[in-house]
Amino acid sequence: MIILFVALPLVVAGVLPLVGKISRRVLPDLLANAALLFLLVYAVAAGRPLIGNGPVLQQLTWLGETVNLRLALDGFSLFMLMAVSLVGLCVGLFSVDYMEHYGAKANYYALLLIMIAGMNGLVLATDLFNIYVFLEVAAVASYSLVAFGLGHDELEAAFKYLMLSVVASAAILISIAVIFGMTGSLSLPAVARALQELNAGPVVGISAALFIMGFGLKAALIPFHAWLPDAHPSAPAPISAVLSGLLIKVSGVYALTRIFLNVFGLTPALSTVLMYLGTVSLVGAAFLALGQKDIKRMLAYSSISQVGYIVLGIGLGTPLGIAGGLFHLFNHALAKGLLFLTSGSLQQATGTRDLREMGGLAKRMPFTAATNLIGSLSIAGVPPLNGFWSKLIIIIALVQAGHPVFAVIAVLASVLTLWYYLLIQRQAFFGKLNERWAAVKEAPFWMTAATVLLAFLCLAVGVLFSLTIKTWIQPAAGVLAEGVQTVIRSWGL
Amino acid sequence: MIIQTALLVGLVLFSALAILLKDLLKAAISLAVASLLLGIVFFRLGAPYAGVFEISVVAGLITVLFILTIALTNTGEEVRESRLVNIVFPLFFVVFIVIDALVMKGLVQKIPALPAAAESGTFGDVLWKGRTLDLVGQIAVILAGVFSVLALFRKRDKHD
Numbered sequence: 001m002i003i004l005f006v007a008l009p010l011v012v013a014g015v016l017p018l019v020g021k022i023s024r025r026v027l028p029d030l031l032a033n034a035a036l037l038f039l040l041v042y043a044v045a046a047g048r049p050l051i052g053n054g055p056v057l058q059q060l061t062w063l064g065e066t067v068n069l070r071l072a073l074d075g076f077s078l079f080m081l082m083a084v085s086l087v088g089l090c091v092g093l094f095s096v097d098y099m100e101h102y103g104a105k106a107n108y109y110a111l112l113l114i115m116i117a118g119m120n121g122l123v124l125a126t127d128l129f130n131i132y133v134f135l136e137v138a139a140v141a142s143y144s145l146v147a148f149g150l151g152h153d154e155l156e157a158a159f160k161y162l163m164l165s166v167v168a169s170a171a172i173l174i175s176i177a178v179i180f181g182m183t184g185s186l187s188l189p190a191v192a193r194a195l196q197e198l199n200a201g202p203v204v205g206i207s208a209a210l211f212i213m214g215f216g217l218k219a220a221l222i223p224f225h226a227w228l229p230d231a232h233p234s235a236p237a238p239i240s241a242v243l244s245g246l247l248i249k250v251s252g253v254y255a256l257t258r259i260f261l262n263v264f265g266l267t268p269a270l271s272t273v274l275m276y277l278g279t280v281s282l283v284g285a286a287f288l289a290l291g292q293k294d295i296k297r298m299l300a301y302s303s304i305s306q307v308g309y310i311v312l313g314i315g316l317g318t319p320l321g322i323a324g325g326l327f328h329l330f331n332h333a334l335a336k337g338l339l340f341l342t343s344g345s346l347q348q349a350t351g352t353r354d355l356r357e358m359g360g361l362a363k364r365m366p367f368t369a370a371t372n373l374i375g376s377l378s379i380a381g382v383p384p385l386n387g388f389w390s391k392l393i394i395i396i397a398l399v400q401a402g403h404p405v406f407a408v409i410a411v412l413a414s415v416l417t418l419w420y421y422l423l424i425q426r427q428a429f430f431g432k433l434n435e436r437w438a439a440v441k442e443a444p445f446w447m448t449a450a451t452v453l454l455a456f457l458c459l460a461v462g463v464l465f466s467l468t469i470k471t472w473i474q475p476a477a478g479v480l481a482e483g484v485q486t487v488i489r490s491w492g493l
Numbered sequence: 494m495i496i497q498t499a500l501l502v503g504l505v506l507f508s509a510l511a512i513l514l515k516d517l518l519k520a521a522i523s524l525a526v527a528s529l530l531l532g533i534v535f536f537r538l539g540a541p542y543a544g545v546f547e548i549s550v551v552a553g554l555i556t557v558l559f560i561l562t563i564a565l566t567n568t569g570e571e572v573r574e575s576r577l578v579n580i581v582f583p584l585f586f587v588v589f590i591v592i593d594a595l596v597m598k599g600l601v602q603k604i605p606a607l608p609a610a611a612e613s614g615t616f617g618d619v620l621w622k623g624r625t626l627d628l629v630g631q632i633a634v635i636l637a638g639v640f641s642v643l644a645l646f647r648k649r650d651k652h653d
Contacts, residue, residue, distance in 0.1 A: 010633055017643065060625075067625040107644040114637045121630060133630030140634055144641035203600065 002050075002058050002073045002124060004042065005081055008035055009117040013110040020106025029096045032109035036092045036116070040085035047078045051475070055490050057126075070187070071124040072491055075475030076326075080123045080254055082472065083330050086457070087245045087337045088116050091238040094341050094450035097443070098238055098348060108148060108236075115141035115242065119250040126491060128176045128186045128259075135172070135218070135251050139165050142247055146235040157234035164227040168217035175210035178203060189491040192263045192484045208270060211259060212277070219252020221311060222281040225304050229288075232303065233296035233353070237344020240296060244303040245337035249329050253307065257314050261480045262487045266317045274315025279409055282308025286416040294353045295343045295424060299336065305417065306332045306379060309410065313394040314480070318401050323477035324393030327469060331378065331386040331461065338375035338454035342368050345443035345451065346428060350436075355424065360433030364440040367448045369429040371455035376421035378458040381414045386461040386468075497537065504530045509586060517563045525556040542616055 012035040019027045050056050055074035060067060073081075092112070099105050118138030125131045143165070147158035180186055182203060183194035195204065213224065220228035228248070232240045260266055260274075282305045289301035310332070313325025345368045346361065347353050362369035378385040381392075391414055398407035442448060461468050479486050507527035514520040528551040535544035621628070 006629065010629070010636065013640070014636060017640065065622070067622045069625040069629070071626075104644050104647045107640050107647070110640045111637065111644060114633055114640070117633055118630075118637075121626070121633070125626065127626070129624070130626045130630065133627050133634075137630050137633040137637060140637040140641070144637070144645055147645055150645065206596070206600070 002056065002071050003060060003069070005039060005120040005124060006117050008039065009113040009120070013113040013117065016106045016110040016113070020104075025100070025105060028106040028109050032113060033089065033092045033096070035113060036085065036089040039116075039120075040082070040089050043078065043082045043085050047073065047081065048471070051075060051078055055479075055486075057491060070126045072126045073124060074479050074486070074490075075477075076254075076258070076479040077123045079326065079330070079472050079476035080250060081120060083333050084116060084119050084123070084246055084250065087242065087333050087454075088112075090337060090341070090450045090454050091241050093446050093453070094241070094344070095238045096446040098344055098447055099236065102148060102236060108145070111141045111145050111148075112239070112242070114138075115145065115247070119246060122250055123254060126188050128179065128188065128191065130186075131255055131259075132169070132172055132176060135255065136169060138247060138251055139169070142239075142243060145239045146231050146243075148236055148239065149234070151234075154234045157230040161227045161231035164217060164224075168214045168224075170214075171210045171217070172214035175207040175214065178207045178210070188258075188263050189487050192265075192487045195264060196484065196488070204264065208260070208264060211256065212273065215252050215256035215259075216277065217252075219248050219256065219307050219311070220304050221252075221277050221307060222284045222304060225281070225285065228304060229297055229300045232300040232340075233294060237296075237340055237347065240299075240344070241337040241340035244300065244340055245333040248303065248307060249310070249333060253310055253314070253329060256311075257480060261314075261317075261322075261483060263484065265484045266315075271315055271317045274311055275403075275406060278308045278310070278312030278315055279406060280308070281305060282312065282413045283409060283416075286413045286420070289420045290416065290423075292420075293355050295346065295355050295358075295428065296340065296353050298355075298420060298424060299339050299343060302379065302417065302420070303332075303336055305413065306336065308413075309391065309394060312406065312410065313397065316394075316397055316401055316403070318397055319477060319481040320393060320400060321397035322480045323469065323473050324390055324397050326476050326480075327393060327473045328387070328390035330468075330472070331390045331458070334454055334457050334461065335375045335378040335387060338371060338451055338458065339379070341447070341451050341454065342372040342375065345447050348447075349440045349443065355427040358428040358434065358437070359431050360429070361437060361440065362429035363433050364437060365429075365442050367452060368443055369425075371451040372429065373425055374455040374458050376425055377418075378462070380418035380421050382418065384462045386458050386465065389462065389465040389469075497534070500530050500534050500537075503527075504534065505590075512582065518560065521556055521559040521563065524559075525552045528552040542619055 012031060016028055016031060019031060051073055055072055058069075058071045058073075060069040060071075092109075095105075095108070095112070099108050102108065115138050118134045118136075118141060121134035121137065122131055125134055143158050143162045146161055147154050176186070179191055179195075182198060182200055183191050185191055185194060198204075217224040217227075232243050235243060260270060264270070285301045285304035285308065289298050289305065292298035292301060306328070310325045310329045313321045313328060316322075316325075343353070345365065346358065349365060349368075350358060350361070352358070374385065378387040381388045383389075391410070395407045395410050398404070398410065443451075504527050507523045507530065510523040511520045511527060514523060528547055532544045532548035532552060535541075535547055
């Protein structure tokens with residue numbers, strides 16, 4: 001029953017505001033986190049045996065009649081579902097304490113669950129228009145979550161995000177229309193087969209360009225990144241964690257990768273474009289991050305830079321490059337989720353996001369300081385943490401494929417990354433304690449628990465990296481490395 | 494062909510008016526006219542279900558909601574906007590039209606377009622059986638919209 005990944009969060013979201021009338025805090029906290037925990041357990045425990053014999057295709061019946069509700073679960077989609085559920089659960093736990101002072105908690109959880117249902121639906125969809133619809137589901141929920149604090153900055157950021165996101169949706173929709181006009185079908189296997197037979201190079205090129213623009217905007221690749229440094233910092237911290245850790249990856253990277261590698265087939269030209277976009281993003285955003293004084297803004301720029309690594313790895317198109325890109329996607333989801341949560345703890349404790357005003361907070365918030373350090377070192381790629389291995393794999397793949405220049409750029413950008421993360425650590429946590437923060441206390445229990453859990457995962461995935469790669473990354477990368485054949489052969493119902 | 498072109502030009506014109514007009518009521522009506530024209534285009538292209546929905550929901554229902562909201566909230570205050578907007582949008586619009594025309598001209602004979610097929614099955618078949626997963630997505634979008642309104646228009650007792 002893989003439809004549960006979509007249906008369960010939606011149903012729980014539907015009843016949450018009603019539950020919120022009975023109990024304003026405890027029941028919504030419990031219900032939302034139970035749903036997220038169930039999704040994680042279901043993905044980890046039931047998902048892997050389910051795809052043991054190849055991808056699962058589900059054609060559902062409704063009241064005894066077959067309806068067009070087709071879902072497909074393969075190594076790549078299961079990997080994404082697991083990442084979404086894992087970060088989703090940590091964010092849910094963090095929200096128990098963090099969202100206390102915002103009010104309207106039941107509505108908040110409902111929107112969070114709808115966003116997760118949208119991401120899960122996108123990951124399981126087997127049809128271009130379904131992908132678009134679920135992209136919008138996740139996006140609509142995320143607009144209002146960015147504005148959830150109702151302050152001037154939040155509303156402005158949400159509006160900017162909405163406007164640029166609409167442009168992205170329009171580009172994606174036009175591209176889908178062009179493909180439908182050419183192939184007469186929307187389902188991914190049929191489109192993949194038709195594109196193999198059709199000889200329509202220029203038109204495919206135009207729809208690929210529109211997809212790059214649309215999904216590039218969603219993934220915030222440079223030069224489509226203008227909305228992200230406003231939207232991600234303005235949202236409440238747990239939502240920033242979901243946006244940076246998950247949403248840009250699911251609605252940007254996942255959709256782009258699935259369509260380009262499994263439906264269009266990665267041509268050398270497409271591969272080059274993706275690699276250049278990735279490299280420009282990873283270098284450009286790293287420099288932009290250096291100059292930031294606002295901790296969340298710095299993290300937001302860092303997300304653009306890390307998505308650059310992911311796109312560079314996947315765009316390379318070799319099995320090792322794809323594996324490295326996907327592994328980095330997972331590691332960045334964990335570490336950036338963690339860092340946005342610790343920045344939330346900092347903001348709640350001090351009331352500011354300005355790094356210059358902080359200082360010496362490690363004495364008052366030891367857990368937050370330690371987990372923040374682990375997240376920072378992980379993203380910067382310091383061994384033995386998880387980020388080191390994924391960056392190493394991407395760099396080895398680049399060298400193997402004969403792109404030493406890209407490899408050198410990736411290494412140098414990694415040094416820049418370490419630099420600005422150490423800046424955060426030094427300015428916020430080390431040094432002399434600022435007098436203003438003498439009364440600051442460690443973050444409440446659930447906030448600390450969520451960050452400790454994510455930090456532990458960063459460490460564990462780093463130490464057990466070969467196990468992670470064997471169980472999760474390789475099945476996912478295998479699906480992508482097989483190219484269009486995966487979808488044509490095993491998805492045709 | 495002439496009718497089709499006239500409909501499309503009208504559609505673009507009224508859509509642009511909906512953005513450019515300062516009077517909200519006139520903008521809402523322009524939008525309704527634009528979607529009425531789009532509905533007619535849908536009918537002529539052999540998509541009656543899409544046409545019916547476009548005209549009844551977008552041109553009809555949503556316009557009524559817009560006009561009701563404007564009538565209930567309009568205080569007659571002019572919203573001051575930057576002069577830049579008045580220049581940038583039309584400029585962007587003209588550039589877009591030129592690029593669009595050039596691209597489309599280049600593509601006209603190159604897209605191996607399929608002959609339009611009539612919508613298969615009854616309305617119920619198309620809606621409930623043909624695109625069921627989209628319906629699930631639609632329900633999710635509606636839920637998201639409702640909860641957004643509830644969340645964004647809540648009393649700001651604690652946060653402020």
